Amino acid sequence: MPKRLPLLVFLALGSIAAGPAQPPTYYGEVAEILQANCAGCHTEGGIAPFPLDDARWARNMAAAIADSVKQGRMPPWPPGEGTPPLKDERKLSASAKAALVAWAEAGAPLGDPRPVAAKAAVPAPQPDLVATLNPPYTPDDALQDDYRCFLMPATFDRDTYMTGYKIIPGDKRSVHHVILFLIGPDMVEAAEAKDRAEPGPGWKCFGGPGLSSDPRNIGGILGFWVPGGGATLLPEGTGRLLRAGSRVVMQVHYNTASGANPDATQMALYLAPKGVQLKRLVGMTLAAPVEIRCPPGLTGEACTREYARARTELGFIADWIHLLCNTSIEGYAQRNVGDGSRQATSCDWTAQSAMEVYGVTAHMHLRGVEFKVEVNPGTAGARTLFYIPQWNFQWQGEYWYQTPLRLRQGDRVRVTCVHDNKSAIPGPGGEILPPRYMTWGEGTTDEMCLGSLFGVRE
Numbered sequence: 001m002p003k004r005l006p007l008l009v010f011l012a013l014g015s016i017a018a019g020p021a022q023p024p025t026y027y028g029e030v031a032e033i034l035q036a037n038c039a040g041c042h043t044e045g046g047i048a049p050f051p052l053d054d055a056r057w058a059r060n061m062a063a064a065i066a067d068s069v070k071q072g073r074m075p076p077w078p079p080g081e082g083t084p085p086l087k088d089e090r091k092l093s094a095s096a097k098a099a100l101v102a103w104a105e106a107g108a109p110l111g112d113p114r115p116v117a118a119k120a121a122v123p124a125p126q127p128d129l130v131a132t133l134n135p136p137y138t139p140d141d142a143l144q145d146d147y148r149c150f151l152m153p154a155t156f157d158r159d160t161y162m163t164g165y166k167i168i169p170g171d172k173r174s175v176h177h178v179i180l181f182l183i184g185p186d187m188v189e190a191a192e193a194k195d196r197a198e199p200g201p202g203w204k205c206f207g208g209p210g211l212s213s214d215p216r217n218i219g220g221i222l223g224f225w226v227p228g229g230g231a232t233l234l235p236e237g238t239g240r241l242l243r244a245g246s247r248v249v250m251q252v253h254y255n256t257a258s259g260a261n262p263d264a265t266q267m268a269l270y271l272a273p274k275g276v277q278l279k280r281l282v283g284m285t286l287a288a289p290v291e292i293r294c295p296p297g298l299t300g301e302a303c304t305r306e307y308a309r310a311r312t313e314l315g316f317i318a319d320w321i322h323l324l325c326n327t328s329i330e331g332y333a334q335r336n337v338g339d340g341s342r343q344a345t346s347c348d349w350t351a352q353s354a355m356e357v358y359g360v361t362a363h364m365h366l367r368g369v370e371f372k373v374e375v376n377p378g379t380a381g382a383r384t385l386f387y388i389p390q391w392n393f394q395w396q397g398e399y400w401y402q403t404p405l406r407l408r409q410g411d412r413v414r415v416t417c418v419h420d421n422k423s424a425i426p427g428p429g430g431e432i433l434p435p436r437y438m439t440w441g442e443g444t445t446d447e448m449c450l451g452s453l454f455g456v457r458e
C-alpha cells in the first residue's frame with residue numbers, strides 16, 4: 001500500500017501542479033468582496049465618490065482599489081493596534097485583500113458574467129419613536145461643509161430607557177455624519193433660544209451643540225452615524241436613561257460638494273416598554289486639557305492664550321478642565337513638546353466604582369492626530385482600551401467591545417490626545433485655518449480631547 005501513495009498525491013495535486021494559479025476575476029470572487037465590504041458606501045447615490053458595485057467602475061478603479069486596501073485606507077476603520085476586539089469591524093480578511101491585489105495586478109479580468117448577490121441586509125426591528133427633521137433643511141452651499149444642530153421634535157414625559165437607535169439620512173449625497181446629543185431638561189431652554197436666534201431650522205454648530213458649560217455633560221453623546229452604518233442596538237439588558245423632559249439635539253455634517261438639497265434626516269429610537277428595568281448604561285467622561293501652542297517661530301497675537309480664550313464659546317471649560325485634571329495653564333506652558341508643533345495632552349480619571357465597559361467613543365477636531373485610552377499606565381496591570389493611531393475627523397464614531405471589559409474601583413483611566421499645529425489646514429467652509437493658540441472649545445478653530453467609556457456600574 002505505501003508504494004501507491006506518491007501516485008495518489010500526484011493525482012490529487014495534478015490540477016494545481018498543472019500551471020500557474022488563475023488570477024481571480026471580477027465575476028469569480030472580486031464582485032462579492034466589493035459588495036460585502038465596500039458597496040455600503042460605494043454605490044450610486046452613496047457617500048463615496050464612485051460606485052464599486054458596478055463592473056466597469058470596479059475595473060477602472062482596480063489599481064486604486066488595490067492601493068487603498070494594501071495601505072489600509074479602505075474600508076475606513078480608525079481603531080488600531082492594541083485595541084481589544086470590537087464589534088462590526090470594517091476589516092478585510094487577508095485572503096480578500098490578497099484577491100483584490102492579485103486581481104488588479106492581473107489587469108482586472110472580468111471573467112464570465114453572472115448575477116452578483118447583494119449583501120443581505122439584516123432587517124432592523126421596528127423603532128418605537130421616529131422623529132423627522134421638519135421642515136427640511138437645505139445646507140448652505142456657500143460652505144463646503146455645513147455643520148448644523150437641530151432640536152429634534154421628540155419629547156419624553158417620563159423616564160425612559162433607550163435600547164438602540166437608527167439614523168436614516170435624508171439626502172444621502174450630502175449627509176456626511178450625524179451625532180445625537182442628549183440634553184437634560186435644564187438645557188432645553190438654551191437650545192430653543194439658539195434655534196430661534198438663527199433663520200431656518202437649527203443653528204450652526206461644529207464640535208457640539210454649544211449648550212453645556214460642564215465638560216462632564218459633553219459625555220451626553222447618544223449616538224453616531226457614519227455612512228454605511230445601520231441600526232445600533234445597545235448590549236442586551238442595558239439601556240440609556242432618557243430623563244423626563246430631556247431632548248435630543250441632532251448634529252448633521254453636510255458636505256455640499258455634490259450639491260445642496262433639502263434634507264429631512266430621521267432619528268429612530270428603540271425604547272424599553274414602561275416599567276421594564278434595565279441595567280443603566282452610563283458614560284464615564286474622559287477629557288484632557290487643550291493648550292496647543294503655535295509652532296516654533298510663529299508669534300503674534302493669535303499665538304497667545306488670551307486670544308484663543310476670548311474667541312472660544314464656552315471657553316471657561318478650558319480653564320475648568322485643569323481643575324479636574326490637577327494640571328495648570330502654566331504647567332502646560334513649560335511642557336517640552338518635541339519639535340513644538342505636535343503636542344500631547346493627557347489626564348487621569350479614577351473609576352469611582354467598578355464598571356463593566358461595553359463601548360467607547362473619541363472626539364477631537366481637525367488637528368487631532370492620535371487618541372488613546374489606557375488603564376493604570378505605568379503599572380504591571382497596564383492595558384490599552386482604545387487607540388486611534390491616525391485620527392480622521394470624518395470617521396468619528398462609537399465602538400462596542402466584543403467582550404465587555406472590566407474596570408475596578410480606583411482604576412486610573414488615562415486619556416491621551418496628540419494634536420498637530422504645524423501648518424495651515426483647510427477649514428470646513430474651504431477657508432484656510434492658520435496655526436494659532438487653541439484651547440478647549442466647540443468651534444472649528446478650537447480643539448477638544450474628549451472620550452467616553454460606556455458601561456454599567458456595579
Ligand code: HEC
Pocket residue numbers: 034037038039040041042047048049052061064065067068069073074075076090092226227228
Ligand atoms: C464606510 C464607507 C466606506 C467603505 C465601507 C469603503 N469606502 Fe472607499 N471611500 C469612502 C469615502 C467617503 C471615500 C472618499 C473620501 C476618502 O478618500 O476618504 C472613499 C474613497 C475610496 C477610494 C479613493 C481614495 C483612496 O483612499 O484611495 C478608493 C480607491 C476606495 N475608497 C476603495 C474602497 C474599497 C476597495 C472598499 C472596500 C474594500 C471601500 N473603499 C470601502 C467610503 C468608504
